[in-house]
């Protein structure tokens with residue numbers, strides 16, 4: 251038994267420099283990485299079936315003594331090795347083609363376990379044969395490849411299942427007992443969790459079903475528990491720091507509300523009360539505002555910005571793209587300039603003396619509100635007095651960037667807004683350090699968008715419907731997955747469609763084009779023309795996905811809709827149905843996969859963003875929920891945000907008790923502190 255756990259995986263028995271290189275590809279560098287490299291699935295090879303009873307069609311495991319070994323060279327390049335075993339009930343042949351080296355591993359008179367599927371053809375000729383069975387000699391040691399519940403690992407080229415399984419088995423034997431158990435003893439006791447070593451064993455080589463179940467439960471719990479401890483610790487750090495103590499500015503707010511052409515919905519009023527209360531506390535606000543597409547989040551952001559500006563501070567509004575920053579800038583400018591606030595847009599496209607002026611204005615407080623993209627937290631930008639940071643579409647920025655911008659001021663209040671409805675479990679995991687406000691009501695008079703799914707052949711009918719609506723004075727979007735036609739991808743491109751619409755289907759109407767590659771000035775002009783109604787139909791890529799607000803546009807056509815994710819489709823659909831007119835979303839697609847079909851069906855049957863998000867999570871799993879993994883979303887190895895909702899609640903509760911009700915917890919649970927500090931550096 252090895253004494254201490256070495257760091258590098260190279261020193262595990264059976265690894266060495268060559269396999270260490272291969273394991274690197276699987277992100278396994280240390281022994282610990284190896285111990286936490288969990289199987290993707292298992293095969294139950296624990297029950298031996300008497301040979302007499304085995305039949306083709308499913309995986310079987312048998313145990314017997316080798317009574318004969320034969321090697322036959324059929325012709326050049328084809329040799330067959332056959333080993334016959336018996337368990338007394340019948341005989342069975344294991345057969346290998348061109349793998350004569352296996353002969354050395356087989357010995358007549360010894361007992362072996364064979365696993366595999368019976369060959370159907372030979373069975374018809376009354377012979378029992380398994381081609382390439384997984385086999386293992388039965389002797390004193392444990393059997394790891396057969397005769398038990400066997401782990402199946404994700405592989406990479408250069409390592410076989412058997413080899414990786416052996417390596418992990420060796421590592422477990424030599425080092426699992428050296429793993430530090432970070433989970434406090436009282437929690438282990440309370441939930442009857444096994445210790446860390448037994449749990450890790452249970453996930454790799456479970457003795458039986460129960461062993462697997464309680465091991466998984468413990469490891470899933472601890473994963474969620476550590477994450478919750480981290481977010482709650484961060485949150486407590488913020489709560490205990492001094493932030494900006496905004497004073498009530500009721501008069502200005504009243505004046506602003508009077509200028510609006512509508513009244514706030516009950517949900518908007520409620521979330522505004524929550525935000526206002528936070529801002530008027532001496533501790534910094536850290537709040538997430540969730541609201542479905544079109545639920546009216548911008549007005550709420552405007553209210554919070556007014557509160558900070560009326561208090562004499564500067565406000566910042568950060569959007570994920572330049573197009574969006576521009577959109578929000580125009581909207582906020584319209585809303586706020588009548589109250590006397592000075593606003594500016596700061597994006598990458600603004601350069602030279604114009605940029606210098608804005609930067610100086612920010613420093614000297616000649617500007618009250620700055621709207622922009624990530625350029626807003628560049629080092630050279632010095633805010634005179636930052637009171638509130640509003641971040642739109644948080645997940646595109648990532649958690650670190652949020653912290654960066656916050657550091658720009660003296661703990662300014664932070665309001666994160668997202669239109670991507672996040673299932674509650676997910677919100678707790680990613681945004682566990684934020685308080686949550688939800689706008690769960692749409693402005694009055696909106697009827698749900700009517701969504702249909704059509705195939706490529708129905709274009710004529712679709713466009714004649716569009717024509718009808720254009721005649722009534724409405725406008726339409728057509729979204730395509732790509733800009734230019736491509737030979738590899740059989741998808742409809744924006745350029746092709748624009749031409750077809752102009753020349754054929756919608757002759758006489760003004761068709762505009764918008765995509766990310768256009769120069770900023772042109773993009774701005776196109777959006778402006780569409781907003782003014784100069785452009786009737788806007789053909790675009792997904793740049794219109796979020797935030798674009800043109801209430802007169804009532805038709806959204808999405809080409810090759812099956813290529814988009816659910817969250818994206820919902821966002822795109824959210825561009826219509828924003829005014830008083832009945833709106834339509836037409837999904838065009840001939841999906842080739844089941845998943846594609848399922849997504850389109852979900853879209854035609856559900857309208858509520860939260861329900862769609864839940865479906866999305868089910869279809870894709872949390873890892874891909876937001877498109878990519880680099881958005882500060884922790885990578886969960888064991889826990890599932892779908893299956894482990896209850897466990898997450900328990901983990902959050904326990905973490906809460908430690909952070910808020912356990913004095914000196916960092917001294918009391920030193921191991922735990924060490925683990926959380928380690929995690930803190932990673933995410």
Ligand SMILES: Nc1ncnc2c1ncn2[C@@H]1O[C@H](COP(=O)(O)OP(=O)(O)OP(=O)(O)O)[C@@H](O)[C@H]1O
Pocket residue numbers: 512513514515518541542543544545546547548549668669693694796797798799801824828
């Ligand atoms: N209480 C209200 N009554 C009527 N209309 C409203 C109300 N609140 C907002 N609106 C209007 O609804 C539209 C959508 O609002 P807004 O752009 O703020 O939505 P959003 O939540 O930011 O949506 P998205 O995330 O899709 O961009 C806007 O045209 C806005 O003027």
